[in-house]
Amino acid sequence: MHDHVTARDQPASGHSGAASGQWFSPVDAPAGAIRVFALPHAGGASVMYREWNDLLPADISLQAVQLPGRQDRRFEPADLTIEPLVESLRDALLAELDDRPFALFGHSMGGLVAYRLALELERAGDPTPILIGAAAWSPEGFTMPTQEKISLPEDELVAWLLSLGSLPPEIYQDPAVMALTMPATRADLTVCANYTDDGARVDCPVIAYTATDDPLMEPGAARSWATRSSAYLGECTFPGGHFFIHDQALPITLDLTRRLRKALVTAS
Template sequence: MADRTAPVTGRWFQAESDPDAPIRLFLFHYAGSGASIYREWLPLLPADVSAQSVQLPGRQDRLREQPFTEIGPLIDELADEIEAELDDRPFGFFGHCMGSLLGYRLATEIHRRGGPSPVLLGASAWAPVGFRTPPVEQLDVPEDEIVEWARGLGSLPEEILKDRQTLDMMMPTMRADLLVCASYQDDGAPVPCPIVSYSATTDPLVEPSAMVSWASRTPEYLGNRVFPGGHFFLHQETLSITADYVRLLRRRAGASG
């Protein structure tokens, strides 16, 4: 277990925002991105919640590392890292798109090992049924086609799309992350904690009824919050999502204490 009195920093995690806070929150980024997508969350968190963004290999400060391309080995490695990082404090998971998938499978894997469960799983823009994941064979396409796909989702700013050098640096990681998502095969596994989900009205990757599939995966489904926008509504609705998720997290952490 980690020493809760010292800042925690390592290749898999950003340092805790407040190591003395009584509640922990692990944040999982979406495909093609990195831990920095949650930088706007930190100023919004109350003093009793300490956040850490998980940083997968192949991006940002881990750019020189080989990214994972299959979900099984990634979950095994990440579960090892999370278990070594945990202490006696209650904790929550939150992820967007691929991050939701990772949070879900980590919760099931750590529980399978006999480890502690998060007190709350927040799943945004992904569901176990009704998410339109590109099949593996469709990802073996030229880089320009993946760029256009990402452009259509709004995941890449125009300044990046116009910068060939930056694109060349990002695309291997984007392709690898999409392969991780495509390698997932749903087995109906439940999680031993409450789940709250978040979705958008015009997300092209999430079918309208997809979020209902979370209800059978948890002993307590806390419902779905719907926001206007497309797949990356997370960035337009940061304040609302953070406030809602943290309210539920604090309530569940208090109940577990």
Template sequence: MHRWLHPSEAGPDADIRLFLLHHSGGAATAYRDWPALFPGSVTCQAVQLPGRQDRRGEEPYTRLAPLVGDLAGVLAADLDERPYALFGHSMGALLAYRVTVELARTGVPAPALLAVSGWSPQGFHAGDPQTGDPYPFDPLALTTRLNSLPAGVAADPRLLDEAVRTLRADGAVCADHTDDHATVPCPLVAYTGRDDPLLAPEALHAWAGRTPDYLGCRTYPGGHFYLHTHTGAVTADLGQLLLRHAEPR
């Protein structure tokens, strides 16, 4: 578990567990500031996918189904009697959604809440706006378009090579998704940036048909990475929803 979850152990005194899934090309450190923003009753663990940071020696996944199956197995083995929730941004939202579907398929108790940000099974397109390719051949074109590559990474050839490798792999994972209109057996809330260039207008509302309890879409100023500047607002809203929906079993 220690490879997949940061920290590897959930806080023993918390009542609710929250798993955080990072965006394409990202890592668990994307959520380094989140634990301190939630009430003490919530314990956070960020998922670390292979091929980056402390897992850079491992081959990254390039297919969606094997990644979803393995990640669902990791979470299922780590769950305890406490209620849990999943939050994911961009590719993390895709993974959180498909993992929730997979957990339900295998009979694992559903999360108390699924929270998705910056991605939708309908109306999301990260491809090249000129060619229509689902993902650019050069993944740096997408990061340039979104202004999402840290300056320190761009200036370091080793870090840049690592970033390109994970971006290519993560792009292949995302492009491997085919929408089967699967539903999740839990409440779902969506978050988005008002000017996200990767999402069609009203795309996040497609989630309403994927859950028996759609809690709506929260919209904030900004683009695809609106989350960087609105972390406090998102975590405050998410924390309230967790306290409302994650009743002890």
């Protein structure tokens, strides 16, 4: 639920690749036949998907979502509930879309946001994704943070984040990184804590990505997607903890590419 970013990732201007106030990085979409909008985990930023640009093939156009309250958007207030966040993101997405099919991918809180965004698009009669890739989050069986957890002193909150797995402790030893990331982390965790599930169902396929040792996911939790999607495509499980996405980027992108190409054929 925290972005793997170091002070070296911060350009001198304070920007991460998206212009100030921009929701997507890169700002100009690559020319792939299928567009993917990738959402970060709590506290995360668009930079967490930087490696994916070299892993995805040319027919997949990736744009990472940059939420308010982090990196180049750090002076914008972060949302504390999911409804205004999804509403603003929906407006930004609709302004960005063209006639190409698109998919949503999200890790942890990003999976929740992708799910609610797809629902909002469907309810409004807007263009909808051909696929949702949900990593390390499921509608049921996911342990949401408590307000008590969110309010922990910084050192205790960091210790909890590290206990989730796959985050190098050294990223928390840089005060500049802490100052940049912890406010967004607390805000995003608050979004999760304030979320109330309504059992809503999305009318698009969902593929779940999980880890063998994710302490936030109950065994079999990903199967709850079967009651939330018109076409649950199953679960891909990888070694690792909650932040397995950092270590498993290659196999995840390979599987996602295969499923996106199949979804494109199905949607045509």
